[in-house]
Amino acid sequence: MVSFMRCHNSDCAMFSDSRDAPSKVGWIPSLPIRFGFPQKDLQLSMKPTSPIHTFQVCHVMEPNQNNWLRSGWIQRQAAQRVYVEMRFTLRDCNSIPWVSGTCKETFNLFYLQTNEPLPAATRFRPSDYSKVDTIAADESFTQTDLGDRVLRLNTEVREVGPVTQNGFYLAFQDVGACIALVSVKVFYKRCPSTLRNLASFPDTVPHMDSSSLVEVRGACVENAEERDTPKLYCGADGDWLVPLGHCICSIGHEEMDGFCGACNPGFFKAIAGNTKCSKCPLHSSSHDQAGTLCHCDKGFYRALKDPTTMACTRPPSAPRNLVSLINDTALFLRWMPPSDLGGRKDITYNVLCQRCDGSDGDGMTQCEACEPDLRFIPRALGLTGTSVAILDFASHTNYTFHVEAMNGVSGLVLSALNRMNCLFCGNIKCIPKSQLLFIIFDCFARLQEQEQLSYSSTRTKSTSVVVTGLRPSTVYVFHVRARTAAGYTAYSSNFEFETAADGMNVKEWELRSVVYSVSNGHTVSVLTFCLPVPFSGIKTYVDPDTYEDPTQAVEEFAKEIVPSYICIERVIGAGEFGEVCSGYLRIPGRMDISVAIKTLKGGYMDQHRRDFLREASIMGQFNNPNIIRLEGVVTNSRPVMIVVEYMENGALDSFLRTRDGQFTVLQLVGMLRGIAVGMTYLSDMGYVHRDLAARNILVDENLVCKVSDFGMSRVLEDDSEAAYTTTGGKIPIRWTAPEAIAYGKFSSASDIWSYGIVMWEVMSYGERPYWEMSNQDVILSIDEGYRLPAPMGCPVTLHQLMLHCWQKEWSQRPRFNEVLSFLDKLTINPSSLLTLVNDVQSYSHSPEELPDYPLFISIGDWLDSIKMSQYKNNFLAGGYTTLDSISTMSIE
Template identity: 50%
Template sequence: PPSAPRSAISNVNETSVFLEWIPPADTGGRKDVSYYIACKKCNSHSGLCEACGSHVRYLPQQTGLKNTSVMMVDLLAHTNYTFEIEAVNGVSDQNPGARQFVSVNVTTNQAAPSPVSSVKKGKITKNSISLSWQEPDRPNGIILEYEIKYFEKDEETSYTIIKSKLTTITADGLKPGSAYIFQIRARTAAGYGGFSRRFEFETSPVSVAASSDQSQIPIIVVSVTVGVILLAVVIGFLLSGSCCDHGCGWASSLRAVAYPNLTWRCGYSKAKQDPEEEKMHFHNGHIKLPGVRTYIDPHTYEDPNQAVHEFAKEIEASCITIERVIGAGEFGEVCSGRLKLQGKREFPVAIKTLKVGYTEKQRRDFLGEASIMGQFDHPNIIHLEGVVTKSKPVMIVTEYMENGSLDTFLKKNDGQFTVIQLVGMLRGIASGMKYLSDMGYVHRDLAARNILINSNLVCKVSDFGLSRVLEDDPEAAYTTRGGKIPIRWTAPEAIAFRKFTSASDVWSYGIVMWEVMSYGERPYWEMTNQDVIKAVEEGYRLPSPMDCPAALYQLMLDCWQKDRNSRPKFDEIVSMLDKLIRNPSSLKTLVNASSRVSNLLVEHSPVGSGAYRSVGEWLEAIKMGRYTEIFMENGYSSMDAVAQVTLEDLRRLGVTLVGHQKKIMNSLQEMKVQLVNGMVPL
């Protein structure tokens, strides 16, 4: 039988795990090697493990695998798993010895609940429908509430949403004899799950509580209808006057008689409802009544303290232990520490502090980030634990991300991850951005430096102190219309016209993709901001990073479409990345060198625009002077000779560090492009 597979690695994405490994060193002299995956669910306290069960799905399959990767989906949230990968061949069953396998231990993350699978109708009248349902099969946590969306059949653009903490609701105010479509989804701390399939129910054509004399029904209905219309005309006349200036007076009494089920206030009405429910109405995508779960700009509050206490939990300073300083922010230090809340175990947190001697504006801006962050609840958005405002220093407390900012982390680990792991990081960022986009929030400063990454390689979007950029941010530049924005990450229309939308965030996401696939390289290298603006406007785009799958680079180019309406939406990006993760073979086709050259900016080389007089001068300019002697000894004594160097040549010369290989090859590519354009003689 074969020996065990080697170098198995995992990539955790919520409740899915992707495994990849290298074939065994010894195949047993046979060619019929395949792989089997054993899945065990382990108790962290007792250390005991049991088989995962039939609910776990394996893509493409659990046994008889021919390729060296597999994806497990439908795992439980916040659960420890051990996966054993075993190589087998035609004689493995005859082997009396112990199994040879490689094992991988993982812990799944938060996950949204699965869809509600069945909905039952209860009491139905001519104006209302009562429904009940079961909790989702996989809640993946405590269900905080349900969201029920319904609309009249074929009128999908005008719909109503009810929020309920119970598994029953009554939708009232419906039309008699009409069909309505209902969909339900559940929410946990990880966010909303998907909507259920559509359930269709119909209201009664007439009231079941009619008079026993059925022949009188048409007359009663007509009379009541005429009466209601007359009352509505009178009420419309009264409301068009100055009711809210002088008090509603006797008009409110009349309205109360006409509409006993409505609680009237000046200006709008809200249906009486169960306190466990919230009700919201939409028409063509616009809110008709207050209550929808969308982002609320804290700057619209007259009193910023009201905003922060509405969206963020106040924490007692005595619950926080500050351990060490890990960085500096605009307003003060950033520290790591621990938080101990009543009834919970102590856990690590990050703490932003407001420096002594702050102005009221600085305090307002500092807490503004908490007011924004506190509205978000998603596994790929940095989680706000709370704020300290009643004592000094003023603090914002968030979850702790062990690996820090994504750009720095990638630079430290250049070339250390598989393509699938990098795609998993990108998928997490896209998922967080989809959530923000759905909430109606535009980030404006999406960049790898503003993504945090934890020990499980889960990426989370952070830095919500924007809709502005710090005045001393080296990445920012003034625009012609005033204000500072991060030019290298910003869409052309946002630079030129301050037109920030989710589509401009998609452009920035394309730059983040490039940063991730190039392990934290600086976009557009050392070009000036003005040169970047000019080049992008003329249609130039960043080249593909080295060894980048063609499918990923094409997605980057899609994100960099000049017409913002042609760019993909974040939900489409998430879907596309999911397909790539499920089908790893689609990532094996790499961008060829000619494609990299055609998209590379030609007018400003990152290492200078003049010709190099010697190989040594060129290597010194890109900080690779240590290799000068090796190049010269192996016959690369002129720039003409250097121009023919390949990646294989570099390895032969002893340039083994991936980061050094990339730096040299990128420099050569840039010079070749300039040669093609008659700019720089090599």
């Protein structure tokens, strides 16, 4: 029997090897044809003590040689393509003396397929065999080699097949060579079993067609599950190709050297994936292997909405230092937070009241819940602050108040340790409700143009308000509200007035003695205001950070969207807080709107949620065609989402890089103008962006550019020249003004510097500012006066504007409304864009060397501005036709 051994590539699946003993391999001469391959032991110099069995023939002196050697029957089994490796040595005919012309230096390889071994008495018929190839030697030996006992072995491999029947025979024909057949190895190729991407793949035999790959589906290893169907393809040479799909470790298991091992005690893994097991959070533990959840230690708990990665917590201790203050109208309770918050931040307080009216016959005090009309301001349950005002007491009555601290796990345990009492007696003077007065802390006034959505608001502690900058013949509407110990009241009813048509009293109006009724109808008070309030028809930006509760800013400026109205189609990117998707907003009765949806990933802390929604409370205050539009938010369900309009062409920098040279200069100026419109709007609102860059400008299908990404933005103070000073965080060095880098001073002037960089990005089709310079080199170079040179094909006027945006002294930079006016003049007068920087040999790259004409297009504009219009003809006659030519004028 011929042995059947498997291997890979050079150690491929081997049927037989004639280096074994002849009786083991089964080689036989083919009779009755003359057999000229005598079996001999040949002593080779490479192994002097180990003889090798060979078949030799050397009948070169006799003509018409036809010698045959046939193998035993070799069973095919799984093979479809069979390879034969032959090692042999052959003598050079020229080295044999007196040899005739019949000497050959080749032999032939044949094969025969059969389903069963041939009977022993079957006569050998060469015509039944199919020829594979004629085998020639690369190297032959001579008589000298024989004397030195050095034989040169040749190795040749031939493919046999395709083999379709159960087995086959090999046959070797000699036609007159002097040859020794040292070994014959018969094998086939296969793709060996392997592990890839946590899936196992079995031994696989390639197809007969060498161009066809065998698709093999893998099976996930133990404790793993399919995420995408794992596949490999077996190639003709026995190599695995094109891995697809993968498995992931199940819950409670992690990847270890290609397998999924159980999490050790003290560790857990709650979701399937190829992440490592996590150590149990604080105050929790797992005692067994393959833990999917760490159980809380005794006395600690985890709320239903808490992620499994969160530490176990406990209810808070009792509030501290509860004090009461009573006057003729109300009781004020104040307390300090618990000394032990239980490891959580979601602390709320409940104020519970009992009314006690004496004792029963057994001497026990009779107490009952307070009457429903006892009023708590802002409320009795779920307080986030540490004070409450209580109104509408009955006289001569004892009240007992319990103030309890609660957090997310308080409902899981019954305990009185988080409660403290406040007991006081009656004799509260009863006053009619119509005479109750509030202590006013401060007031808010809001002014709105009739028929307009925008409004201006201000906050004051004084008794009147002065409104300036009003337009003639315009109707304005005032609303006011107060903040008292009881919290914020609702806005008052409208107070309307109209400015004069002749401009009188337009510059300044003073509003006094406004009668304000509290919206609940219980109190009446007279409020007046005074504070100069700039008003230009554009509402003033309100910083969400000024709100005591940031969620109030979201509620005031962003519209809540029903989650079922949102249809998510695909993921288009990843943001700081989670994925960014595209889809549609389908509100009943309205057309579908293409939107982008920012989601807040799970496992977030309260601070993450506030930071995420902060951008929505900022965007919700803007209404401009060149500012990204906020459609609304989803805050009452998970995931938390911010929904904005969808911009088909994405970020401006990548949009330009993929379309290098495809736009006219006028089109690029149009893009810059759109950005300037948006920034003018923000600047007029007293708003500083701080991260203006082409990557934060989005482009819609009509090439309209809109300012976005308000994560780094801050508000200016009322003084238009004031700046926000940072306290830390990353700064985009290449886009940031020197004073902002050095001193953390951000202003509209620093946004202008950034706008100049955006201009350079647009004109260079998205090149990286300052190329490969390090941030430190950029800072040093700017400080030494270096400025970015003009991009190829950039008009002189645009690069001049860039350089003026990059003035070192921030007060010398133009304002956004001036930049917008300048770009409008360029659009009206396209000929001003014809002169390119590349055509001006002596053009300066330093803003300190610029002539003082940053915002004029023509000689005439410049002369008009300096009251020298009468000299226009003189300049033209002297050959000074462009602003750039003025910089070359001498005193003469």
